[in-house]
Amino acid sequence: MKTRFKTAVTPFMIWVAAMVLILIGWQLVVWLTGLPAYVIPPPAVAFGNLFDNWPQLQRLTGQTLYETAIGYVLGAVIGFLLALAMGQIRIVQRLVMPALIISQAVPVVAIAAPLVIIFGFGLMPKLLIVAWIVFFPVVVNVLDGLASVDRDMLNLARLMGGSGLRAFAIVKLPACIGPLFSGLKIGATYAVTGAVIGEWTASSKQGLGTYLLTANAQMNTAGVYAAMLLLTVIGVGSFLLVLGLEIFMTPWRCRSTSPAWMQAQRTSPAKSLA
Amino acid sequence: MDELRDYSTDAGRRMGGSTSPQIKLSIQNLSVHFGVVTALSDVSLDVVDGEFVCILGASGCGKSTLFNVVSGLSRATSGRVVLGGQDVSNRPGQVGYMLQKDLMLPWRTVLGNITLAASLTRGATAKDRAEAADLAARYGLGEFLNHYPHALSGGMRQRVAMMRTIAAGRQVMLLDEPFGALDAQTRLGMQQWLLQVWRDMHRTILFVTHDVDEAIFLADRIVVMTPRPGRIAEILSVDLPRPRSLEVLTSDIFVGLKRQIMQHLYH
Numbered sequence: 115m116k117t118r119f120k121t122a123v124t125p126f127m128i129w130v131a132a133m134v135l136i137l138i139g140w141q142l143v144v145w146l147t148g149l150p151a152y153v154i155p156p157p158a159v160a161f162g163n164l165f166d167n168w169p170q171l172q173r174l175t176g177q178t179l180y181e182t183a184i185g186y187v188l189g190a191v192i193g194f195l196l197a198l199a200m201g202q203i204r205i206v207q208r209l210v211m212p213a214l215i216i217s218q219a220v221p222v223v224a225i226a227a228p229l230v231i232i233f234g235f236g237l238m239p240k241l242l243i244v245a246w247i248v249f250f251p252v253v254v255n256v257l258d259g260l261a262s263v264d265r266d267m268l269n270l271a272r273l274m275g276g277s278g279l280r281a282f283a284i285v286k287l288p289a290c291i292g293p294l295f296s297g298l299k300i301g302a303t304y305a306v307t308g309a310v311i312g313e314w315t316a317s318s319k320q321g322l323g324t325y326l327l328t329a330n331a332q333m334n335t336a337g338v339y340a341a342m343l344l345l346t347v348i349g350v351g352s353f354l355l356v357l358g359l360e361i362f363m364t365p366w367r368c369r370s371t372s373p374a375w376m377q378a379q380r381t382s383p384a385k386s387l388a
Numbered sequence: 389m390d391e392l393r394d395y396s397t398d399a400g401r402r403m404g405g406s407t408s409p410q411i412k413l414s415i416q417n418l419s420v421h422f423g424v425v426t427a428l429s430d431v432s433l434d435v436v437d438g439e440f441v442c443i444l445g446a447s448g449c450g451k452s453t454l455f456n457v458v459s460g461l462s463r464a465t466s467g468r469v470v471l472g473g474q475d476v477s478n479r480p481g482q483v484g485y486m487l488q489k490d491l492m493l494p495w496r497t498v499l500g501n502i503t504l505a506a507s508l509t510r511g512a513t514a515k516d517r518a519e520a521a522d523l524a525a526r527y528g529l530g531e532f533l534n535h536y537p538h539a540l541s542g543g544m545r546q547r548v549a550m551m552r553t554i555a556a557g558r559q560v561m562l563l564d565e566p567f568g569a570l571d572a573q574t575r576l577g578m579q580q581w582l583l584q585v586w587r588d589m590h591r592t593i594l595f596v597t598h599d600v601d602e603a604i605f606l607a608d609r610i611v612v613m614t615p616r617p618g619r620i621a622e623i624l625s626v627d628l629p630r631p632r633s634l635e636v637l638t639s640d641i642f643v644g645l646k647r648q649i650m651q652h653l654y655h
């Protein structure tokens with residue numbers, strides 16, 4: 115129990131230490147350069163602005179978080195399903211792969227304009243921009259996962275009489291979960307960027323991205339930093355959330371035995387499909 | 389639970405015993421050509437029910453090609469495979485198959501890996517899991533049912549792979565250098581363990597190896613194969629008493645057989 119407590123607390127302490135270091139570095143830059151607060155506000159001023167405008171910023175954070183989350187899930191689901199289709203059907207992979215690479219070569223900012231022309235100002239173009247960014251790392255990683263399944267393993271499954279959906283679900287699908295989360299983690303940090311770009315080009319509704327632009331235009335540097343801080347929190351928060359989900363979903367990567375709730379399921383006579 | 393019955397006292401199933409031997413697997417005039425290369429040339433072999441046959445040869449002698457054809461994974465150019473009186477040529481899934489790679493599914497526990505065949509065909513039931521747990525307990529893995537494969541040693545993983553093959557329920561099992569990746573001490577332990585399992589389970593085993601000592605220690609008969617083209621050079625009976633202990637490794641019969649085989653392999 116003691117070691118378990120320790121393994122849970124140590125990474126947390128490292129995170130706290132890293133954040134303290136960043137704040138110290140920030141403050142040092144302000145002191146050493148002697149730049150005025152309207153160029154680089156010290157941490158205290160930025161956080162002061164954040165707390166002073168909290169009711170408004172809270173609402174904006176909620177809006178940006180909403181766009182990020184929905185777009186993220188949309189991109190992840192589309193990416194995962196597309197990768198499965200591409201991995202299973204060769205011709206689909208051949209046809210779709212060039213289009214995928216081209217889609218990522220187009221700058222995201224450039225995609226925003228046609229999306230607004232098609233869908234108008236509103237939620238849809240923002241969601242699509244976030245999804246656009248997220249789905250690519252998901253597709254690439256899941257495809258790698260599918261390709262990594264040992265040929266001999268597939269042969270063995272065939273010799274054991276496994277075919278079709280069952281063999282796919284038992285032998286291939288779980289091999290994608292690890293790579294899927296690699297893609298999801300990359301996507302988690304990028305998604306918020308997508309939301310901000312979306313707000314800059316396609317927003318009729320205020321979010322942190324639009325607030326950042328307004329604060330910048332008003333020379334409200336502390337406001338710019340406050341928005342930046344909150345956007346960072348969204349990015350880091352999504353990453354940690356996905357990381358936690360990954361640890362929960364892939365127990366075989368970090369444990370030597372299956373978790374108790376899985377063992378209960380395994381020995382329960384009611385569950386026949388393992 | 390029928391298959392867990394102890395057959396160790398049943399001497400009749402050995403070749404030359406009191407009951408007449410019944411042919412379980414018949415490999416008839418198998419030839420395999422890959423383009424201009426002849427991988428297997430006119431290979432014929434009858435294997436008796438409950439027999440342990442080792443197929444011995446240097447790399448390139450067609451051992452693995454032979455197994456791929458017998459298992460139904462690949463096609464023979466000519467010839468056929470008859471199992472229990474039925475032609476099973478090109479019909480995969482009729483025999484058990486185990487490789488040097490343990491091929492554990494990392495996301496399934498020991499229990500989940502042993503019940504793999506059931507999960508793949510119809511879904512593992514509580515009965516399957518109970519039988520797998522019995523099997524694991526009987527062969528020293530009872531404490532590790534809920535362990536993931538990465539937490540086990542190479543030898544333990546091969547034992548799990550063996551139990552998975554047994555649990556799949558096929559009467560004839562093809563083992564393709566299953567202990568090839570293990571260190572010498574572990575391998576010797578695994579060979580003794582395999583003999584015990586084979587004695588208990590009453591299965592027919594075809595075992596590929598390039599290790600002469602391993603072949604003599606395990607087999608009722610040794611099929612010596614030579615390469616280019618892959619064909620059977622000689623079939624030798626191993627008249628060592630069972631159960632075999634480590635002492636047989638230095639007996640006169642053992643050394644004599646080894647000399648005879650070495651002449652075939654390295655003449």
